[in-house]
Amino acid sequence: MRSIWTGSVSFGLINIPIKMFSAVQESSLDMDMLDKKDHANIKFKRVNEDTGKEVDFSNIVKGYMVDDKYVILEDSDFEAADAIKTKTIDIESFVLEKEIQSIYYEQPYYLEPDKGAMNAYGLLRDALQASGKVGVTRFVLRNKESLAILKPYKNVIVLNKIRFEQEIRATDDLKLPPISKSATKEMDMAEKLIDQLTEKFDITGFKDEYTEKLLDIIKKKAKGKIQKASPKLKVVHKQSDDLMSMLKASLETKKKKSS
Numbered sequence: 001m002r003s004i005w006t007g008s009v010s011f012g013l014i015n016i017p018i019k020m021f022s023a024v025q026e027s028s029l030d031m032d033m034l035d036k037k038d039h040a041n042i043k044f045k046r047v048n049e050d051t052g053k054e055v056d057f058s059n060i061v062k063g064y065m066v067d068d069k070y071v072i073l074e075d076s077d078f079e080a081a082d083a084i085k086t087k088t089i090d091i092e093s094f095v096l097e098k099e100i101q102s103i104y105y106e107q108p109y110y111l112e113p114d115k116g117a118m119n120a121y122g123l124l125r126d127a128l129q130a131s132g133k134v135g136v137t138r139f140v141l142r143n144k145e146s147l148a149i150l151k152p153y154k155n156v157i158v159l160n161k162i163r164f165e166q167e168i169r170a171t172d173d174l175k176l177p178p179i180s181k182s183a184t185k186e187m188d189m190a191e192k193l194i195d196q197l198t199e200k201f202d203i204t205g206f207k208d209e210y211t212e213k214l215l216d217i218i219k220k221k222a223k224g225k226i227q228k229a230s231p232k233l234k235v236v237h238k239q240s241d242d243l244m245s246m247l248k249a250s251l252e253t254k255k256k257k258s259s
Helices: 075-081 118-131 185-197 209-222 243-258
Strands: 005-011 014-022 062-066 069-073 088-096 105-113 133-141 144-153 156-162
Touching: 005 118, 005 133, 014 118, 088 144, 105 118, 118 133, 118 144, 118 156, 185 243
Parallel strands: 005 088
Antiparallel strands: 005 014, 014 105, 062 069, 088 133, 105 156, 133 144, 144 156
């Protein structure tokens, strides 16, 4: 793995030099875009809007439009906005992880201790584990301030970027049913179905089956085999259906599978 950011974690008066690595990798297949006519590879270029000529990445700068003119920003300008946050992950507080809604979670990263930071790193990791809490922090990555939490995962500290409240869209424009404030027979039956289907979560039991099947189709096509017609999707629920009857049938189906 190649580090994407270096800096330090500030924990009280303790400063822990770290390197940051991406914690995830895509499971989807890497598809190339091709010309439909001759299957030639499609290339994307950075082109000057006025001249139409390609521009080398080293000659590209960043600008912000003010009064119809661009203000060009240098690397020093980004650091000047907050030099500390561009190099330091400062823990501002500790909270219970369950207090953070899942909609806020964005991207996880592994933190590795840099030279001479093993003991301090281990202390923070183990203290987080013992407390059952996560550290809330803000830092700057790729010229954007990010909110994040620090938490232990196995033997590593994970920094998980989370979104700011202002980045979450309101639900006002969505057409949604009102929240039921009274118990109903359907609600009671739905809760029973939830209880019946409740089990301990085990991530190892879930695989990316779609990508696996798609890769199988690709291999068969490469050998000249013709793919069978896709199965038609069936409508399994309509607004007019009797929810109580369907809930009862669902409970019975689960019982038959278990026996």
